Amino acid sequence: MSARDEQGPRAPLWPWLQPALQGALDQLNSHAVLLHGAPGIGQFEFGLALARAWLCEAQPAGSAFRPACGLCASCHLIDAGSHPDLKVVLPEALQASLGWQAGGSEEGEGGDKAEKSSGKGKKLSQEIKVEAIRAVVQFSQNTASRGRAKVVLLHPAERMNLVAANTLLKTLEEPPGQVRFVLSGSALDELLPTVRSRCQAWRLPWPEEAAAASWLADAVEGLSQTDAQVLLSAAGGQPLTARERHELGLDARYWPMIPKDLVQGNATALTSWPLPLVVETLQKLCHDLACTAVGAAPRYFPASSLPKPPHLDRLTLWSQELRKLSRHAEHPWNAGLKVETLLLQARAVMAPKVSRPR
Ligand SMILES: [Zn+2]
Secondary structure (H helix, E strand, C coil), rough: CCCHHHCCCCCCCCCCHHHHHHHHHHHHHCCCCEEECCCCCCHHHHHHHHHHHHHCCCCCCCCCCCCCCCCCCHHHHCCCCCCCCCECCCCHHHHCCCCCCCCCCCCCCCCHHHHHHHCCCCCCCCCCCHHHHHHHHHHHHHCCCCCCCEEEEEEEEHHHCCCHHHHHHHHHCCCCCEEEEEEECCHHCCCCHHHHHHCEECCCCCHHHHHHHHHHHHHCCCCCCHHHHHHHHHHHCCHHHHHHHHHCCCCCCHHHHHHHHHHHHHHHHHCCHHHHHHHHHHHHHHHHHHHHCCCCCCCCCCCHCCCCCHHHHHHHHHHHHHHHHHHCCCCCCHHHCCCCHHHHHHHHHHHHCCCCCC
């Protein structure tokens, strides 16, 4: 949140995505666009940059779109979150972190709803619900207030529930004149094929490692360039994920020590982490051990930090158990699940002399 605040509420396009913007503006001419790529690289901000460009009132007449000027009335209205021809649709749970007040559902129209709700401990919805899509349909049918175009930015598209996706389908099929849709997300196989087929797809480029690491070193106070590299690898090369994991307690200097600490039964630092982060970390370790077991390079941990890999059968079994758990790690009934149990299991898998789990 703090890094977001420093950038202002309408974050500019991430540096690793800037080179791709002009190409996207040149090629994306459909009324409906589907942006996809790995999570944690900035689909939403890229979609917003497209919307800004399409709505920018300083575009030269008759020629191709350029990135938004950032100075015209339209750009200022987007910065203020009050452009009448832009509709941003996000699940409640993402509104605060993306710095955007969704104007989709009926309760989405006023105030700092997300903060208030989370303050009371109310569970914020992870879904895009049909009420939000009904508002989109209605928005699409109005004429553009500023006479230029209208844009609907919907993120993450795969979070539309089935009813919501079906409700959107007809408007995507026969869009009213001036409206353009940007759907973005990272799990597009979870999206209805009928929705996918109505959109022009655009794959976001993978962040270039050096650019991503130097951004991360700037974004996280006190993080050296070397530590930024470690943190970036720990997040599978996704810079936004890396920053978020750091905020959850992942320490770049501790990360390479985790495998050996686990083997020795000393990984007590992990007990203060949220359960989903522990599960994810163990999944990454399991993945990397499987890589080294077949002679491939690890992806998340430095090769030198990994113990000798156990037999693949054992890793497969562990991986299956972790995957099952990861699907439900955020469920309240898992709150009582002891991280210690998971750590013991990890130790047992990696150290053959200790008795096997289960
Ligand atoms: Zn402008």
